Amino acid sequence: MTNLDAKHVPGTALPVISLAGMRSGDAAARAAIGAELEQACANSGFFYLVDHGVPPSLTTAVFRESRRFFELPIEQKLELNRAKSFCNRGYEPLRDQALESGTPPDVKEGFYIGVEVPESDPRVVAHTFGFGPNQWPALPGWRETMQTYAHTMSALGALLMRAVALSLRLPEDYFAQYCSDPVAVLRLLRYPPQAANPLPDEKGCGAHTDFGAVTFLLQDDAGGLQVWDERDGWIYAPPIAGAYVVNLGDMMARWTNDRYRSTRHRVVNLSGRERYSIPFFYDGRADYVISCLPGCLEPGEQPKYPPITAGAHLEERIRESYAFAKAGPGER
Numbered sequence: 272m273t274n275l276d277a278k279h280v281p282g283t284a285l286p287v288i289s290l291a292g293m294r295s296g297d298a299a300a301r302a303a304i305g306a307e308l309e310q311a312c313a314n315s316g317f318f319y320l321v322d323h324g325v326p327p328s329l330t331t332a333v334f335r336e337s338r339r340f341f342e343l344p345i346e347q348k349l350e351l352n353r354a355k356s357f358c359n360r361g362y363e364p365l366r367d368q369a370l371e372s373g374t375p376p377d378v379k380e381g382f383y384i385g386v387e388v389p390e391s392d393p394r395v396v397a398h399t400f401g402f403g404p405n406q407w408p409a410l411p412g413w414r415e416t417m418q419t420y421a422h423t424m425s426a427l428g429a430l431l432m433r434a435v436a437l438s439l440r441l442p443e444d445y446f447a448q449y450c451s452d453p454v455a456v457l458r459l460l461r462y463p464p465q466a467a468n469p470l471p472d473e474k475g476c477g478a479h480t481d482f483g484a485v486t487f488l489l490q491d492d493a494g495g496l497q498v499w500d501e502r503d504g505w506i507y508a509p510p511i512a513g514a515y516v517v518n519l520g521d522m523m524a525r526w527t528n529d530r531y532r533s534t535r536h537r538v539v540n541l542s543g544r545e546r547y548s549i550p551f552f553y554d555g556r557a558d559y560v561i562s563c564l565p566g567c568l569e570p571g572e573q574p575k576y577p578p579i580t581a582g583a584h585l586e587e588r589i590r591e592s593y594a595f596a597k598a599g600p601g602e603r
Contacts, residue, residue, distance in 0.1 A: 305437025358403030371477025
């Protein structure tokens with residue numbers, strides 16, 4: 272294999288978890304989902320999520336509207352450049368970010384959409400990181416579709432966090448305060464086909480771990496997502512119709528004292544055509560203090576990480592990733 276290849280492992284290498292039981296009144300069914308999650312989160316930090324309740328018509332609409340935006344002339348897209356936003360909202364030009372230090376910038380373009388917060392909100396007035404107005408393209412119905420999807424995904428994020436609580440043997444509502452007024456970011460991504468003669472180690476998205484708590488990923492059928500496996504190295508995580516690929520981020524690993532895993536992954540688009548994906552980052556309340564959770568320390572063990580607010584953790588990691596893109600590969 273080249274350094275961009277991955278293994279096609281037989282069957283589904285990542286577990287498939289149904290969330291249907293979390294909507295039932297059956298405590299045993301909910302506990303069983305928690306047990307499945309515990310294994311997935313401790314072993315790989317990646318899994319497929321089915322029976323999630325997001326209508327197929329909505330995911331189809333989000334992909335359609337994403338393509339509508341990226342098909343606009345570059346001049347129109349640049350009018351919404353995220354560089355004009357103090358809260359990292361709007362268009363992300365090609366090669367604007369490098370998620371893997373020491374490699375060329377990522378061959379992707381994107382668009383960031385956050386929670387819509389009134390400009391009179393004290394956090395917006397104070398230019399608090401992650402809070403502020405979105406930038407919207409002048410495409411009929413575009414904003415409404417994205418906001419409907421983001422609202423639906425925030426509800427799904429809160430439901431999954433109830434299952435995460437059960438997986439850690441905590442009360443099911445343990446994360447309720449964390450899930451109130453969450454930092455939740457919808458990101459639209461377009462990957463051109465991998466060049467025939469790319470720069471050394473150039474990828475659509477460099478190897479990285481996600482920054483926050485939980486990521487829900489929609490993929491089109493182009494494939495290209497690769498996940499690091501301790502036994503097999505890089506393996507493909509192919510799309511499964513109707514399923515999300517869900518993974519934990521560094522915040523969750525930190526929160527559990529590394530009991531739960533934040534696993535490296537990357538994108539190499541060898542499909543010969545454009546690849547579209549739509550991650551949704553559910554990262555909780557910005558002022559919530561992340562410190563080692565009950566039950567995540569063995570007797571005599573100490574927390575590996577000092578307490579930090581969710582917002583401060585995210586700001587540090589996001590700024591770092593864009594700083595990588597501005598430096599040359601030999602300067603990082």
